[in-house]
Amino acid sequence: MAPSPIASPHPPSTAQQSARGARGSRAETHGEHGQALVLVTLTMLILLGMAALAIDVSTWYQRHHAAQVAADAAALAAANCMANVGVTNGTFTDQCTTTSDAAMVATNYAAENGVSIPTTNVSFNGENVTVTTPDPPPVLFASLFGVTSATQTARASATWSAPVSTSCTTSLEQSGACYFAFARDSNCPDVGITLENVGTVRITGGVWSNSDLSSVNADHNSSWGNATFGNGTLCTWIGASVGNGPSFSSGPTPQPPINSWPRDYTSVLQCGPGLTYQCTGPNGTPSYCTQAAPAFGLNLLGYVTSLPSGALPITMTAGQVYCAYGTSTNMSDPTTWNGVIDATSGTQSTSDTFIGGLAAITTQGSVTLSPALTTSLGSLLVYAGDSTVTAANVAESGKANLSGDIFAPNGTITATNSGSGSYTSFLEGNQVVIDAQGNMTGEGPQTGSNGSSSLPGADAMTG
Numbered sequence: 001m002a003p004s005p006i007a008s009p010h011p012p013s014t015a016q017q018s019a020r021g022a023r024g025s026r027a028e029t030h031g032e033h034g035q036a037l038v039l040v041t042l043t044m045l046i047l048l049g050m051a052a053l054a055i056d057v058s059t060w061y062q063r064h065h066a067a068q069v070a071a072d073a074a075a076l077a078a079a080n081c082m083a084n085v086g087v088t089n090g091t092f093t094d095q096c097t098t099t100s101d102a103a104m105v106a107t108n109y110a111a112e113n114g115v116s117i118p119t120t121n122v123s124f125n126g127e128n129v130t131v132t133t134p135d136p137p138p139v140l141f142a143s144l145f146g147v148t149s150a151t152q153t154a155r156a157s158a159t160w161s162a163p164v165s166t167s168c169t170t171s172l173e174q175s176g177a178c179y180f181a182f183a184r185d186s187n188c189p190d191v192g193i194t195l196e197n198v199g200t201v202r203i204t205g206g207v208w209s210n211s212d213l214s215s216v217n218a219d220h221n222s223s224w225g226n227a228t229f230g231n232g233t234l235c236t237w238i239g240a241s242v243g244n245g246p247s248f249s250s251g252p253t254p255q256p257p258i259n260s261w262p263r264d265y266t267s268v269l270q271c272g273p274g275l276t277y278q279c280t281g282p283n284g285t286p287s288y289c290t291q292a293a294p295a296f297g298l299n300l301l302g303y304v305t306s307l308p309s310g311a312l313p314i315t316m317t318a319g320q321v322y323c324a325y326g327t328s329t330n331m332s333d334p335t336t337w338n339g340v341i342d343a344t345s346g347t348q349s350t351s352d353t354f355i356g357g358l359a360a361i362t363t364q365g366s367v368t369l370s371p372a373l374t375t376s377l378g379s380l381l382v383y384a385g386d387s388t389v390t391a392a393n394v395a396e397s398g399k400a401n402l403s404g405d406i407f408a409p410n411g412t413i414t415a416t417n418s419g420s421g422s423y424t425s426f427l428e429g430n431q432v433v434i435d436a437q438g439n440m441t442g443e444g445p446q447t448g449s450n451g452s453s454s455l456p457g458a459d460a461m462t463g
Contacts, residue, residue, distance in 0.1 A: 064154060066113070066114060066115065067115055067133040067134075067153075067154035068133075068154040068156065069113055070109075070110045070113035070114065070115035070117075070133050070154070071110070071115075071131045071132065071133045071154040071155060071156035072156045073109045073110065073112075073113050074106035074107070074109045074110040074113075074117070074122070074131040074133070074156070075106065075129055075130065075131040075156040075157055075158040076156075076158050077105050077106055077108075077109040078102040078103065078105055078106040078109075078122060078129045078131070078158065079102075079129050079158035079159060079160040080160070081101065081102045081105045082099070082102050082127070082129070082160050083160035099124045099129075100119070101276070102122070102124070102129065103119040103122040103124075104119060104274055105274075106119075106122045106129070106131055107119055107121075107122065108274060110131070110133060115133045117131070117132075117133050117134075121133065121134075127159055127160050128157060128158070128159045129157065129158055129159075129160075130155065130156070130157045131155070131156050131157075132153055132154070132155045133153070133154045133155075134153045168442070168443055168444065168445070168446055172446060173204070173205070173424070173441050173442065173443050174204065174441070175204075176204045176205050176206075176225055176226065176249060176442075176447075177205070177446050177447055178205045178206070178426075178441075178442040178443055178444055178445065178446060178447065179205055179206045179207070179208060179262065179426060179442045179444035179445055179446075179447055180203050180204075180205035180206060180207055180225065180423075180425070180426065180427065180440055180441070180442030180443075180444065181193055181207045181208070181413075181426075181427040181428075181432045181434065181442075182207075182208045182258070182261075182262055182426070182427070182428050182429075182432070182444065183208070183209045183210060183211065183429060183430065183431050183432045184210055184257075184258070184259075184261065184409075184428075184429070184430055185209075185210060185211050185430045185431050186210035186211050186230055186232060186257040186259075187211060188211045188212055188230055188232050188233060188234040188235035188236070189211070189212055189234045189235070189236070190211045190212060190431070191209075191211065191212045191213070191214045191238065191431065192209030192210055192211035192212060192213065192229070192230070192431055192432070193207050193208075193209040193213050193214070193229075193431070193432045193433075193434070194214045194431075194432070194433045194434065194435075195207070195213070195214065195215040195222075195224055195434050196214075196215075196216075196433075196434070196435050197222060197434070197435060197436055197437050199437030199438075200221045200222050200437055201222045201223075201434070201436055201437045201438060201439075201440060202222065202223045202438075202439050202440070203223065203224050203225040203434075203440045203441075203442070204225060204439065204440070204441045204442065205225050205226070205440075205441060205442020205443075205444070205447070206225050206226035206227065206228070206250075206442060206447040207224060207225065207226070207227050207228070207432075207434075208228045208255070208258070209228065209229045209230060209432075210230045210257035210258065211229070211230045211232070211235055211257075212229060212230070212235055212236055212237070212238055213227060213228075213229035213236075213237050213238065213239075213252050214237075214238040214239060215237075215238070215239040216238055216239045222247075223247045223248070223249065224247070224248050224249075225248065225249050225250075225442070226248070226249055226250040226251060226447050227248045227250070227251040227252040227253070228251055228252060228253055228254075228255045229251075229252050229253075229254055229255075230254065230255070230256075230257055231254035231255055231256055231257075232257065235254065237252040261407075261409065261428060262426075262428065262444060262445050263377040263378055263405060263407070263426065263428060263444070263445070264377070265375065265377060265380055265383055265405070265407045266334075266335050266385075266409060268375045268376060268377060269286065269334045269335075269355070269375075269383065270286070270332055270333050270334070270335075271285070271286035271287060271332045272332055276375070276376070279331065279332050281323065282323075283325075283331055284331040284332065285323050285325065285331045285332075286323070286332065286334070288321050288373050289321050289322075289323035289355075290319070290320045290321050290322075290372075291312070291320055291321070291322045291323065292322075292323040292324075292325065292331075293310075293311070293312040293323075293324060293325075293339070294310065294311070294324065294325060294326050294327070294339050295307050295310070295311035295312070295324050295326065295339045295340045295341070295356075296311055296312050296313070296314045296322050296324055296339075296340075296341045296342070296343065296354075296356075297311045297313070297314065297340065297341065297342035297343070307340050307342060311340070311342075314341070314342075314343045314344075316343065316345050316350050316352060317350070317352075318349070318350045318351045318352070318372075319351055319352070319372050320352045320353075320372060321352070321353045321354075321355065321372050321373050322341055322343070322352065322353070322354050322355065322356070323337070323339075323355050323356065324337060324339025324340060324341045324354075324355070324356030324357065324359075325337040325338075325339050325356070326338035326339030326340070326356065326357055334355050334356075334383060334385065335385050335409075336385075337355070337356050337357055337385060338356070338357035338358075338385070338386055339356040339357055339358075340356065340357065340358045340359075341354045341356045341358070341359040341360070341361075342359075342360045343359075343360070343361050343362070344362045344363075344364070345361075345362070345363045345364060345367050345369070349367060349368050350367065350368075350369060350370075351368075351369070351370040351371070351372050352369065352371075352372055353371050353372045353373040353380055353381060353382070353383075353404070354381070354382045354383070354384075355373075355380075355382075355383040356383070356384065356385070357384060357385050357386035357388075357391070358384055358386050358388055358390075358391055358392075358411075359382050359383075359384045359391070359392050359393070360390075360393045360394075360395075361382060361393070361394045361395070362394075362395045362396075363395075363396050363400040363402065363421075364400065367400045367401070368400075368401045368402075368403065369381060369400075369401075369402045369403060369404065370403050370404065371403065371404035371405070377405075378405050378426070378443075378444075379403075379404050379405060380404060380405050380407065381402070381403070381404025381405055381406055381425070382394065382404070382405075382406045382407065382408075383407050383408075384406075384407070384408040384411060384413075385408075385409060385410060386410060386411055387410035387411050387430075388411050388412075389411065389412055390411065390412055390414050391408035391410065391411025391412060391413070391429065392406050392407075392408040392411065392412075392413045392414070392429065393413075393414045393416075394406060394413070394414070394415050394416070395414075395416045395417065396416070396417030396418070396421040396436070400417065400421040401421055401422050401423075401424075402421070402422070402423050402424070402425060403423075403424045403425065404425060405425060405426045405427075405428065405443075405444070406425060406426075406427050406428070406429070407428045407429070408428070408429035408430065409428070409429070409430065410430055411429060411430055411431075412429055412430060412431040412432065412433060413427045413428075413429035413431075413432045413433070414433045414435065415427060415432070415433070415434050415435070415436055416435045416436050417436045417437060417438060418437075421438050422438050422439045422440065422441070423436070423438075423439075423440040423441065424440075424441045424443050425440070425441075425442075425443060426442060426443055426444030426445075428444075
């Protein structure tokens with residue numbers, strides 16, 4: 001017979017069974033709470049890290065935007081500078097004759113936008129300029145994730161087209177398509193250009209007066225080329241009723257005044273940082289000055305009433321640029337100079353330039369004056385900045401030949417000769433008096449181009 005099962009003497013009560021179940025449940029819940037805490041902590045760390053990284057990324061985007069703005073401005077400024085080489089009828093002030101000048105302009109514009117770059121970051125390829133502005137962003141919170149450095153670079157390119165030149169070539173000069181004289185005075189009835197002569201004069205080229213044009217005393221065998229006078233109130237051609245007057249190949253015709261200088265040498269003669277010329281000449285004058293003094297002169301010619309004491313004699317050595325600063329203390333800006341230059345040449349040939357407030361140049365015999373100073377605008381012979389009646393007086397005797405631009409922005413140019421010499425020149429003054437004989441060839445801007453030596457080029461961003 002099979003044994004009977006042994007019954008437990010103390011079977012667990014219902015309460016004991018419930019207690020054991022409660023203890024197991026509490027153990028399981030405690031474990032779940034620990035796991036949740038770990039997950040919450042990790043999630044918070046990740047969120048904080050992402051927020052910190054977002055701060056760095058936001059800073060990087062801001063820095064990159066600033067660098068891109070600087071690159072865009074620098075590239076466009078360099079292209080604009082190269083597109084306007086030699087343009088004198090606008091308001092653009094940066095003077096570029098080489099890509100090195102344009103690179104300097106680019107770095108200046110980048111600096112103005114808060115980014116410093118070397119000129120080596122400005123490269124040129126044909127008529128295209130590229131500017132790179134490397135800008136290492138700061139690494140702050142991103143370092144928590146092992147990011148120790150970051151690199152970002154902004155790049156911009158711009159293209160330009162070269163200015164359309166309206167300057168004269170030798171063939172255009174000989175065909176009469178270049179201006180010989182320009183008078184800026186537009187206050188009629190002032191006489192901007194006076195044409196008179198002691199013999200026969202032939203101008204191959206044009207004359208442009210913003211005010212009156214007078215040819216009353218001109219020889220009837222003379223020819224004055226293409227002539228223009230102002231069309232403002234009271235402006236007229238004085239001599240229109242003289243039947244025996246000189247002939248004109250075209251005109252005289254009234255035209256609106258040109259308010260800018262066809263060739264504004266005041267914009268290129270200064271010296272200083274970022275400009276074409278540095279102030280390394282004598283006494284801190286521009287580098288093109290080979291001789292500098294308050295005044296220069298050998299004798300008095302009637303055009304210059306007096307010379308300051310201590311004026312240096314002019315020996316007329318070829319290749320000199322005489323700078324007469326007078327009483328001005330601003331050596332870097334020839335437009336402030338008021339010094340007197342009184343130069344007389346013998347029979348030797350020479351190539352000099354004269355810059356001051358008042359200049360009287362007389363040549364004798366077989367002499368050719370070729371300008372020693374050539375700028376992006378042209379070749380300068382005389383710059384006279386004073387507002388005197390005769391700021392620049394150039395007289396020839398015998399068979400002298402004169403070449404180069406004469407610029408008197410505030411006074412009058414008087415061009416005379418008593419022989420059979422010739423001028424190949426462009427006379428720019430507030431007023432101009434031509435009292436000469438012989439052949440005079442204009443080498444200024446092309447006639448019909450409003451006196452502009454070049455028309456602006458174009459520039460554009462390419463990316």
